[in-house]
Amino acid sequence: MPCQTSEELAELVSIAREVTKDGKIADYIPALGEADQGDLSVAIYHVENTCMSAGDIEKSFTLQSISKVLTLALVLMDHGESYVFDKVGMEPTGDPFNSIVKLETHENQRPLNPMINAGALAVTNMIKGSDKEEKLSRFLAFTKELTFNQDIKVCHEIASSEFENAWLNRSLCYFMKKDGIIDGDVEDLIDLYSKQCAVQMHSLDLAKIGAVFALDGKHPQTEKQIIPKDIARICKTFMVTCGMYNASGEFAIKVGIPAKSGVSGGIMGIVPYHFGIGIFGPSLDKKGNSIAGIKLLHLLSEKYELSIF
Numbered sequence: 001m002p003c004q005t006s007e008e009l010a011e012l013v014s015i016a017r018e019v020t021k022d023g024k025i026a027d028y029i030p031a032l033g034e035a036d037q038g039d040l041s042v043a044i045y046h047v048e049n050t051c052m053s054a055g056d057i058e059k060s061f062t063l064q065s066i067s068k069v070l071t072l073a074l075v076l077m078d079h080g081e082s083y084v085f086d087k088v089g090m091e092p093t094g095d096p097f098n099s100i101v102k103l104e105t106h107e108n109q110r111p112l113n114p115m116i117n118a119g120a121l122a123v124t125n126m127i128k129g130s131d132k133e134e135k136l137s138r139f140l141a142f143t144k145e146l147t148f149n150q151d152i153k154v155c156h157e158i159a160s161s162e163f164e165n166a167w168l169n170r171s172l173c174y175f176m177k178k179d180g181i182i183d184g185d186v187e188d189l190i191d192l193y194s195k196q197c198a199v200q201m202h203s204l205d206l207a208k209i210g211a212v213f214a215l216d217g218k219h220p221q222t223e224k225q226i227i228p229k230d231i232a233r234i235c236k237t238f239m240v241t242c243g244m245y246n247a248s249g250e251f252a253i254k255v256g257i258p259a260k261s262g263v264s265g266g267i268m269g270i271v272p273y274h275f276g277i278g279i280f281g282p283s284l285d286k287k288g289n290s291i292a293g294i295k296l297l298h299l300l301s302e303k304y305e306l307s308i309f
């Protein structure tokens with residue numbers, strides 16, 4: 001079904017686009033640095049299978065940290081709650097997403113939650129599969145099912161760019177290996193994680209994944225229960241408490257919807273039982289969230305009273 005561009009949505013995008021100049025594109029993964037600072041797109045996918053979009057919707061982007069929600073859902077389905085939360089905690093952190101400090105100073109060596117890099121790497125390590133290829137293909141199959149789009153693939157340029165520069169993520173892995181949180185080959189894990197983060201899509205695909213979570217794990221198009229309701233609930237709760245990194249508290253107050261962002265500038269938002277939101281705006285604020293994406297969600301939430309609180 002083709003999207004209809006709503007004028008109202010386009011107007012909000014043009015207001016939000018103004019702040020793109022105040023942010024910065026992430027370049028610690030060099031290939032991400034090629035994005036256009038002024039880009040902003042949004043798609044809204046309603047659970048009744050209608051959608052609206054505005055802005056640069058033809059632009060694709062990589063999931064980056066948004067993929068952490070999907071791998072969490074997958075490993076919870078693979079192993080169940082107690083296995084997963086034995087290795088990764090449930091508490092938010094005031095530290096940046098890639099911080100290593102709590103692994104050493106926290107009394108329990110588990111990473112604090114699955115939305116920071118340490119926790120996400122531990123989660124990726126738990127994906128079932130005989131080797132990294134099988135694990136990646138299971139993750140891709142899951143993403144294709146969620147988006148109902150068989151064309152979803154990994155952007156190998158961005159995956160390699162991350163792999164070649166992931167020194168801090170490697171450090172997190174070796175630290176966790178010492179404590180028995182992860183096992184296996186660290187290079188294989190970094191390869192798999194870099195590829196998972198480099199899965200590429202459009203705002204509409206992301207909005208559709210949001211719609212699946214909005215329906216407690218049921219796909220709006222196929223009506224198949226892709227994620228068990230309880231697991232969808234756990235993922236949404238983490239999105240509220242940790243989804244916007246160490247800006248999650250302020251975001252919960254100002255916007256008030258479960259959301260997850262990535263350093264590519266993507267944000268997935270969920271308005272329970274109504275719709276999923278997919279945003280792409282690569283200009284980031286100081287905490288690594290899409291600066292115009294947050295502005296746009298703020299405008300949408302105020303105008304349509306979207307806060308769940």
Ligand SMILES: NC(=O)CC[C@H](N)C(=O)O
Nearest residue numbers: 064065097117197262263
């Ligand atoms: N915040 C993010 O989106 C981080 C994801 C990125 N791939 C990393 O590990 O650094």
